[in-house]
Amino acid sequence: GEDVEQSLFLSVREGDSSVINCTYTDSSSTYLYWYKQEPGAGLQLLTYIFSNMDMKQDQRLTVLLNKKDKHLSLRIADTQTGDSAIYFCAEIPLYNFNKFYFGSGTKLNVKP
């Protein structure tokens, strides 16, 4: 399977920006996703980016994709305590358009 890697923890203060990073190995990735998991719940899609895009902005969220380095990042501006959750990046390879590969998740802790 593909390798999708993330750092495990990130701690920021309320109002600061958070940047969560993800690296992947598959150069044929079509879509790359960010999912959010709140405690005791399933995962919810936060945003996604198609592989032919470099950047996508959606309100407080900015996704940056560096295809050359196979690096994906999620920036959350003005981070709030309600943003505390686990964030998973995921990708779908072109050769298997029926399987998501998830990173290990980054636990974001927002301090008031």
Place this chain on the structure above:
Amino acid sequence: GAVVSQHPSWVICKSGTSVKIECRSLDFQATTMFWYRQFPKQSLMLMATSNEGSKATYEQGVEKDKFLINHASLTLSTLTVTSAHPEDSSFYICSALHVRAGVLEAFFGQGTRLTVV
């Protein structure tokens, strides 16, 4: 739209008993569903791919006889943990793929917290 419902949300069972977890796609048909196990250190482990009308595909290291998967209809997949042991205690999550607004998404159930005592 595009909701996946998982039931129960939590269950406590005795060692040696079996527990069934249901995963339903409420407003779309899902020929394929996925079952994950989430460990305390948060990573998701794909256990198996559930295929409607055929046998599930299990990931390496997952015991087929212990984690029985049945995908009897286009909207329902079940995971049965047989002869449960305390080490099976975990958070189990199902998902199904669906195209929404032209984008393929994975929709997840709410998860089931299994505690085996």
